[in-house]
Amino acid sequence: MHETETPVVLEKETVIPNKEGLHFRPIMQFVDVASRFSANVTVHCQDRGADACSPMELLMLMATQGTKIKVVAKGADAAEALDALVALIDTGFNED
């Protein structure tokens, strides 16, 4: 890998499907998955943003059911990270 290589920045929008929204357990799963990748992932919701590795910031997004969110990944494995995280959200965190 070159040092000068521009980092890959990818983003994807989705909607929180589960009834409870982005609360404790979904957040824990989300952080778990996000921290497996080297990519720097952030989650955005309206004008608020959160580090995907920060449970507190994620909770503060207050993303309830039906909230539109945008996941942004930056780094070498950005594509994989994005896929994994969006898939997790779309399955409703295996909750409902």
Added chain:
Amino acid sequence: MITKKGINASPGVAIGPALVLDAEEYRIPRRTIDPSEVPAEIRTLDAALETSRQELSELRVAAARKLGDKTAAIFTFHEEFIADKPLRAAVVEAIEKNRYTAAYSFGQEMNRRERLFRNVADSYLKERVRDLYDIEKRVLRHILGRVRERITKLTEPVVIVAHDITPSQAISLDRDHVLGFAINVGGQTSHTAIIARMLDIPAVVALNDITTDIAGGETIVIDGTHGIVVANPDDDTIERYHIRQREYRAFEEQLAELRDLPAVTTDGVRISLQANIELAAEARFALDTGAEGIGLYRTEFLFLSSDRLPSEEQQFEAFRSAVRHARGKPLIIRTMDLGAEKMTDYLDQHHDHNPALGLRSLRYCLSHLDMFKTHLRAILRAALDADVRIMFPMITTLMELRQARSTLHDVMEDLEDDEIPFARDVMVGMMVETPAAALLSNAFAKEVAFMSIGTNDLTQYTLAVDRANERVAHLFSSHNPAVLKLIRDIVLAGKRAGVDVSVCGEMAGAPMYCELLIGLGLRQLSMAPTDVPEIKKIVRSTSIKRCESIARKVMRFDADRQVLNYLRDKLREIDPESGI
């Protein structure tokens, strides 16, 4: 210059720079730090975060075992919250950029987050603010705990200004470098007050918000005799207090001369002055003030100073240490006398609606026999080859006394079976502190070796007044004729049965009541160690004849006001300098 009035907790005058300690669950004042302290503050923050995380991890394991994984997940979340990197980064930035203390920076950052949560419509998320509060409290406690640890390693003399000081902190204080205390909370019987008196450090408590009135390093004056504190005094004030300081020292030296003189009335009757203590180490100090023994060793401290029930060995060690400090003098150990209001969570999850009338003290012990037996085992073992006596508090019925005694016998048998050495012939006595016990003192006197009158509770129960309730506190007076009649009856019952009677409530240490109590027939008084010299001075300047005439007169009064005025006049006759 700010002058504030609090409660005089420990006499004397101290003048020096303030060391301000912040408080748990209390508004953390915005305080800036010196740039050189930044790394230390960050280390404090990190250590507090790590300790909190460990604590939560332990809680999570315990919760998973007891309540299942689902409940335990909440702790996992708290754990993750604390490990949250952006949170730490924000706090570190506030410390580095704004030079705020770790406590203030952390509190601010949490407040910011809490505000966001409070404003959401979603009720689930809104509720999460409680989790944040919980985390904030936990971490702040550790940050402040670490700051407090520093007070044991002081390098220059300071006056400690704090919301509160725990007994263990107070006891580990560096005596050479602590000049005095100014404390937001507490009363005359709070632990800080007791320990300050024991260490002979002036202290003023119940100052409400002294921690916000003064910044670290500013000069503060503590007048522990009058309960006054002056922050940032001007030169005249400092000079005035320097004079008071010298006067107080002279007064102390004068009392110290009394130490080795006997407590004997002018007509040759000896009055036994004993001391009430809370901590084992206090016994030595108490005897140094001239007390002849320990009339009341309160064991509650043991139960309050730890998060879990103290083990038999821990209790034994504490009692043994008290025995050593008592140096062969009589030591009366009162069994655990925790009121329901003081019950820590490990003792009881229920909260009585009316604690003073609830499951407290001996009642509690009799309904928690395992705990009580452990307690008694430790006492009996510590009593071996020493003059230790056991006293049961808060007795209302003969049945309770008998149950307590039979539990004691059971414990003795257990110890015998286990072949553990203990004191077989320990004397057993009781507190008389309920009107029921006082009225039946004739019957009780036949079953005990000694009785000790607890005037504080006796007054509270007789007059139905909770003196901690400021709206009725003015109705609390131990010199109320109703209370005095009960005291007289107890003394008479003791005389008839040939049983020693003493007073170990606050009345015993109040100069105003001294002659009255002697006049009522009491020959043993047990009081706070610091009160011993002054009471001895009064004993040495009065006679039994005079005391009896005072008592006769007082017993004819119907109103507490008459009693008060009369006793004040009488005290002035023998002690014109008396401040009351």
